[in-house]
Amino acid sequence: QKQIAEFKEAFQLMDNDKDGVIGKNDLRSTFDALGKLVSDKELDEMLGEASGPLNFTQLLTLFANRMSGGGTDDDDVVINAFKAFDN
Numbered sequence: 001q002k003q004i005a006e007f008k009e010a011f012q013l014m015d016n017d018k019d020g021v022i023g024k025n026d027l028r029s030t031f032d033a034l035g036k037l038v039s040d041k042e043l044d045e046m047l048g049e050a051s052g053p054l055n056f057t058q059l060l061t062l063f064a065n066r067m068s069g070g071g072t073d074d075d076d077v078v079i080n081a082f083k084a085f086d087n
Contacts, residue, residue: 007063011056022054
């Protein structure tokens with residue numbers, strides 16, 4: 001429960017335009033805040049992993065799948081972004 005609440009808070013911080021969906025601009029802003037430059041292609045690939053718009057439920061599902069499977073470098077960066085926003 002606590003972890004879900006933390007993800008919810010981080011999601012709200014990442015959702016810069018407050019439309020309930022994390023889009024390319026939201027994701028870019030998050031990486032920019034962490035000082036990591038990412039290309040449009042990388043952002044498209046990350047967003048393409050979701051089976052639809054990246055709302056909170058989709059994000060939880062995506063992270064649950066990644067965390068159980070080990071994750072990739074980009075996933076680790078996003079997880080660290082959540083941790084940074086949580087502080």
